[in-house]
Amino acid sequence: MKILIVEDEPELSKSIEAYLKSEHYICEVAKDYAAALNKVDAHEYDCILLDIALPDGNGLSILKEIKSNRRTDGIIIISARNSIDDRINGLNLGADDYLPKPFHLSEMSARVSAVIRRRKLGGNSLILFNELSIDTKAKEIFVHTTRLELTKKEFQLLLYFVVNKGKVISKNAIAQHLWGDDMSSADNFDFIYTHIKNLRKKLQDAGSGDYLKAIYGMGYKLTAT
């Protein structure tokens, strides 16, 4: 899977690149409008992470360029402006998602994965992880052939872990993913613990291995072993 990162801030693009590469994506980076336009003209990408505020042009023009050529590249807008107007504007122009800065890399990775599933695989893909299979369209998770009875949040949480498998996900990132901006107080991390506990129990009851690992003081990780 090939990803293009269009971001003028090198430190941020390095982080994104490092994280995505460790998830076995092939990454290319464009640091300005001209470079981005060149790359987009030359190649097709499975997903493009597009910062719309570039020093030499508006990222939305690149979006228009891609869409006018009827291409299927998935596009996620990265923006420092978390405004409804910007969001609606971008999505109307054909972007798949809108990710306001600052974001967690795990969140970004989950969004990339979702966009690729939707764009490239028609949303019909099953995500497989050992004995787990996740049907993202029907929002169902099976352990072997046993269907798990999960709440909406438990489903979101497990999917989030599976697409970020092998990565430590901070409690802040989990809280942000499940509750958005509402849930930011430190004392609310207890709810994460409760959800993880319930999820782990449901997985084990259905005969799954214990893959969810608590990382002391930091967060959780889904490990294959």
Add this chain to the structure above:
Amino acid sequence: MKLEAKYQRATFVAVLFVLLLTATSYYILIYNALINQLDESLKVEEQEITNFVNVNKYLPEESHFSDQQIDFDSTDKIVSRKFISSKIYSKEEKELELIRQLIFTVKVKDAYYIATVSKPQSETEDLLILILLNTAGVILFLFVVLFIANRIFIKKLWQPFYIMLHQMKEFNLARPGKLAMVGTKIEEFTALEEAWTNLTKKINKDYETLKSFVDNASHEMQTPLAIVNSKLDLLIQDSHLTKDNVLHLQSMYDAINKLTRLNQSLLLLAKIEYDQFPGKQEVDLNELIKQRLIGLEELIQGRKLQVTTNLSAMKVLMHPQLADMLVSNLLINAIRHNIPGGNIYIEGNEEHFSIQNTGEANELNRHTVFNRFQKHSQSDGVGLGLAIVKQICETHHFLVIYAFNNGIHHFELTLKT
């Protein structure tokens, strides 16, 4: 007091003063002229009497007509000749009548007589009344004419001013419209218009600068935050971190998180303050509250809070994002500052929206509770939630008050003012 009323009053006082002064001086002048004339005719009588005595060597007969009376009284000494005004009782008119008299001495053979010639002075009285009536009439007439003239004239004269005043009242930074030229030839108003045009140009320019500053500040701060956040996300993947390292990293996460929220809240406040949320729609707060309560379910359950709602339709004209922000901030405030196992009561209808919650035992300072960065020491919020609530209420002309009663903190919004 209106300009016109003030002007009318000043004019009336001036007119009244001038006319009264004129009337008084008229009266004095004419009175004196008439008295002089009267005295002249008395002198003629005197001359006739003297001539008569010189020729005939006896006194003429006394006469008592209503317009002239002549009396003689014998005397043993010469009195000096004098004019006097006095009052006598008139039998015909049964009242005191003002008369003018000339008293002089007549010598017949060797005897002296005091001659008194009297003429009524009532004509001067009539004149006085006439002048007063006339003056009063003129004053009244002038007042009416001046009032109408001033009214029309002032209205016309100040019209450019009122046009400009209207424009100033309608002036809105968020929707800068082209100023209509007033088209006046009055120097003061042209100067005012010029000053006003320059002022609005400057304000609009400053406002634009500020707006782009807010936008840029958002961009410039979010990107470094994103970098730090992403570096932390990479750092925690390291399996060689010690327990201490991990605790430091978590503190950094929390600080970044707080900084992010602080930045977003400040930008939001600035945006609301500068009216950058055009496009109000009908929003049902009732629906919004129900949705948000579902979203906050875990927070509520986590603190074992009991939420009681009594809501009917609450349709208000608001920007949807601001409506959401208003409801969220009030709910989160009621949850965050509650006590474990406490209560939240939410009531709302078309006019009012009130949230009450149990909480700390002491009353908050009602003067500062909505101020920025006004927060309780135990709170881990950034202290802008209620400031945002207040700001949103102000831009929508809602009234929001805080009250405290028996350990219940009460936030009450009046939606229709």
